[in-house]
Each structure stands twice: as C-alpha cells, then as structure tokens.
Amino acid sequence: MILSQIGYGVSAAAIVLIVGDFASTFFYHVPQHLWFTLHLRTHHDKKRSYWDHAVISKDPSVLLDGILGALPYLLIAASVLWLSWPGAIAGLALGQLHVWWRHTTDLGWRTPGWVISLLRPLSIVLPEDHDGHHRNPDVEFGDIFRFYDAPARALMAKLAPTSRKMRNAALRRLKRQPARI
Ligand SMILES: [Zn+2]
Numbered sequence: 072m073i074l075s076q077i078g079y080g081v082s083a084a085a086i087v088l089i090v091g092d093f094a095s096t097f098f099y100h101v102p103q104h105l106w107f108t109l110h111l112r113t114h115h116d117k118k119r120s121y122w123d124h125a126v127i128s129k130d131p132s133v134l135l136d137g138i139l140g141a142l143p144y145l146l147i148a149a150s151v152l153w154l155s156w157p158g159a160i161a162g163l164a165l166g167q168l169h170v171w172w173r174h175t176t177d178l179g180w181r182t183p184g185w186v187i188s189l190l191r192p193l194s195i196v197l198p199e200d201h202d203g204h205h206r207n208p209d210v211e212f213g214d215i216f217r218f219y220d221a222p223a224r225a226l227m228a229k230l231a232p233t234s235r236k237m238r239n240a241a242l243r244r245l246k247r248q249p250a251r252i
C-alpha cells in the first residue's frame with residue numbers, strides 16, 4: 072500500500088516536471104522567443120545579473136515572465152492531483168529548486184564532476200547548460216530537460232519566417248528602399 076502510494080507520488084512528480092517542461096517550452100518559451108518581447112526584455116536582459124532577474128527581482132514584468140513560464144507546470148500539477156497530491160506538490164517544489172539552481176552560474180558556482188556524471192545520462196539541464204541559453208538565446212531550450220532543445224530549435228527554424236525578427240528586418244528593408252514614382 073505504502074509502496075504503491077510512493078509509486079503514484081513519484082509518477083505525479085515526474086509528470087509535472089516532464090510534461091510541464093514540454094508545455095512551458097513549446098507553449099511559452101519558444102513563442103516568446105519567436106513573436107514576443109516580454110521574456111527577451113526580462114530573462115535575457117544582458118544589463119542585469121540573471122541571478123537577480125530569475126530569482127530575487129520583484130520587477131512586475133520579470134515576475135509576469137516567471138508566472139507565465141510557471142503556469143504550464145501549475146496546470147499539469149492540477150491535472151495530476153487525483154493521482155497523488157503530495158507528488159504533484161513535490162514536482163512543483165523540485166521545479167522551483169531547479170529554477171534557483173540553474174541560475175547559480177552567475178554566482179560563480181560550478182557543478183561538481185560527480186553531479187555532472189550523475190545528471191548527464193538523465194538529460195537534466197545543468198546550470199552551465201542554462202548559462203549557454205543566457206549567452207546565446209538561440210540555443211539550449213528546455214528548462215529542466217535537454218531533450219527538448221533539438222525539437223524546440225527545429226520548430227523555431229520552421230517558424231522563423233513568421234518571427235518578429237524577420238518581420239522587423241523586412242520592415243527595415245522596405246524603409247531603406249527609395250520610393251518609386
Ligand atoms: Zn534563465
């Protein structure tokens with residue numbers, strides 16, 4: 072009985088993290104990079120330390136980006152409450168711990184070798200990986216799992232012609248062209 076409860080709890084936590092990351096990556100993070108500015112203005116603000124804007128900032132737009140990014144995890148957690156509510160809450164707590172941890176590169180922390188060898192086979196995003204996303208916003212997608220990076224980039228490449236970047240470039244080209252009589 073207790074063993075099966077633990078099994079349900081672990082399953083609920085795993086669903087929150089794996090499906091939550093999928094939903095947040097494909098329904099929030101990738102669309103933000105393609106078509107919007109909120110996430111780029113806040114999470115990718117090069118003028119601020121990202122420990123500050125990901126963890127301690129109280130700036131309303133930073134908080135809004137955090138809340139919208141967390142919303143998919145919350146919805147998935149709500150949908151697995153029937154399976155195990157402690158598991159759903161544990162999944163959310165682990166997800167939040169991972170947010171703090173993946174931004175620690177900014178504090179000068181380095182992941183110890185044994186942690187790397189433990190987490191690499193599980194495809195878990197290390198702070199050093201997420202640091203790559205802050206340095207180059209076109210790579211290292213997936214909040215918690217790296218296996219979402221390749222499909223996210225493939226999707227972005229497919230949708231690139233519709234992106235804000237392309238539209239702005241096209242508008243700039245139009246403006247540069249001399250008016251014809
Ligand atoms: Zn970040």
Ligand SMILES: [Zn+2]
Nearest residue numbers: 100110114208
């Ligand atoms: Zn991003």
